[in-house]
Amino acid sequence: MKALNKFIHPFAVILYPSLILGACADSTEISIEEKEGAQSEETTNPLKSSAETPMNIIFLIGDGMGTSQVSAAYFYGEEGIKPNFSRFPILGLINTTSGSDRITDSGAGATAFSIGQKSYNGAIGVDMQGEAVQTVNEILETQGWQSGVISTSGITHATPASFYAHVAKRSQQYDIAKSLVYSNISFFAGGGQKWFMNRPDSVNYVDSLNHYGFSVGMDSLGSADHSKRVGYLLANDGLLAKHEGRDDFLPNATAEALEYFTQSEKSFFLMVEGSQIDWGGHENNGDYVIQEVLDFDKAIGVALDYAEKHGNTLVVVTADHETGGFSLSGDGKSMSGYGEISPTFSTGGHTATLIPVFAYGPGANYFGGVYENTAIFSKFFEALGQ
Ligand code: MG
Numbered sequence: 001m002k003a004l005n006k007f008i009h010p011f012a013v014i015l016y017p018s019l020i021l022g023a024c025a026d027s028t029e030i031s032i033e034e035k036e037g038a039q040s041e042e043t044t045n046p047l048k049s050s051a052e053t054p055m056n057i058i059f060l061i062g063d064g065m066g067t068s069q070v071s072a073a074y075f076y077g078e079e080g081i082k083p084n085f086s087r088f089p090i091l092g093l094i095n096t097t098s099g100s101d102r103i104t105d106s107g108a109g110a111t112a113f114s115i116g117q118k119s120y121n122g123a124i125g126v127d128m129q130g131e132a133v134q135t136v137n138e139i140l141e142t143q144g145w146q147s148g149v150i151s152t153s154g155i156t157h158a159t160p161a162s163f164y165a166h167v168a169k170r171s172q173q174y175d176i177a178k179s180l181v182y183s184n185i186s187f188f189a190g191g192g193q194k195w196f197m198n199r200p201d202s203v204n205y206v207d208s209l210n211h212y213g214f215s216v217g218m219d220s221l222g223s224a225d226h227s228k229r230v231g232y233l234l235a236n237d238g239l240l241a242k243h244e245g246r247d248d249f250l251p252n253a254t255a256e257a258l259e260y261f262t263q264s265e266k267s268f269f270l271m272v273e274g275s276q277i278d279w280g281g282h283e284n285n286g287d288y289v290i291q292e293v294l295d296f297d298k299a300i301g302v303a304l305d306y307a308e309k310h311g312n313t314l315v316v317v318t319a320d321h322e323t324g325g326f327s328l329s330g331d332g333k334s335m336s337g338y339g340e341i342s343p344t345f346s347t348g349g350h351t352a353t354l355i356p357v358f359a360y361g362p363g364a365n366y367f368g369g370v371y372e373n374t375a376i377f378s379k380f381f382e383a384l385g386q
């Protein structure tokens with residue numbers, strides 16, 4: 001890793017002139033200064049790159065993913081292969097309590113990340129008073145950034161919606177679909193066709209997406225025209241669960257988004273959600289949770305590979321809350337039960353446990369420590385020097 005870090009920075013500048021020519025002048029200038037500093041300064045500190053300024057941000061949310069869910073990747077993954085969670089040099093912990101309840105839902109949980117304020121459970125991109133507040137990616141869009149959202153749920157579901165919509169209640173998915181049409185999102189992928197096509201107002205919002213410059217793929221990744229804004233609606237509602245046969249949608253959509261954004265010299269903010277870790281928790285289905293965590297870990301690997309190769313991208317992984325009171329239990333009766341793990345649950349709902357934060361790349365060092373979920377938002381801007 002040390003040798004790799006030393007190597008990446010000079011090369012990144014040569015291979016990716018976007019560092020110099022990026023449309024986002026402010027962040028680009030900072031990047032160049034930092035890159036030149038990296039070239040001239042001899043150091044062996046493996047965390048050095050963590051102190052620099054990112055050009056891009058990839059933010060991955062494992063909905064319902066507490067430390068036991070992360071731990072599952074260490075016991076159920078491919079034999080002899082370390083989970084991608086092991087690749088992060090910086091760790092933090094967040095308190096996810098919402099503005100209305102000790103235990104958050106996914107609306108308030110994602111809204112805390114997107115607007116930097118605690119709001120009430122069910123809120124989507126609005127504060128405690130129900131007022132719209134600009135999201136992290138909306139602010140960055142005003143600075144010339146591209147942004148994208150990817151989810152294994154419907155794309156109008158609470159977590160992705162909190163980044164581009166501002167509505168009082170997460171259940172307003174028809175309104176949220178409309179918000180996506182009028183947003184500045186330039187890449188999205190998930191399910192949720194029904195919120196665009198079978199609407200009470202009879203408007204076909206897939207036609208509207210096309211009208212607003214999207215190429216919309218309805219069958220498979222890779223089918224949209226990358227010279228336009230790209231949208232994928234690949235299921236009527238949520239995508240299939242991994243244990244019921246979903247393919248590598250999440251890592252593949254992440255890879256396609258990164259390829260799409262890298263066509264342009266502009267910076268990008270990409271949110272990637274492993275939505276169904278939460279759904280497995282609600283079902284108290286250990287296999288469901290584990291398969292979703294392993295799939296999410298693959299998407300993390302795609303993000304980290306990109307960040308390692310390009311040297312200019314901050315990767316942050318966390319969760320909105322934990323779901324299920326999931327634990328990797330023994331049989332609880334005797335030492336003889338310590339050889340086997342039996343996943344167990346303590347609730348069909350969410351819990352208040354602190355949630356881990358993993359950070360890699362320029363700006364990562366801001367994400368160490370123990371703090372509120374809302375600080376994720378402010379740390380993105382601190383990392384950008386704003
Ligand atoms: Mg979610």
Ligand code: ZN
Pocket residue numbers: 064106278279282323350
């Ligand atoms: Zn949930």
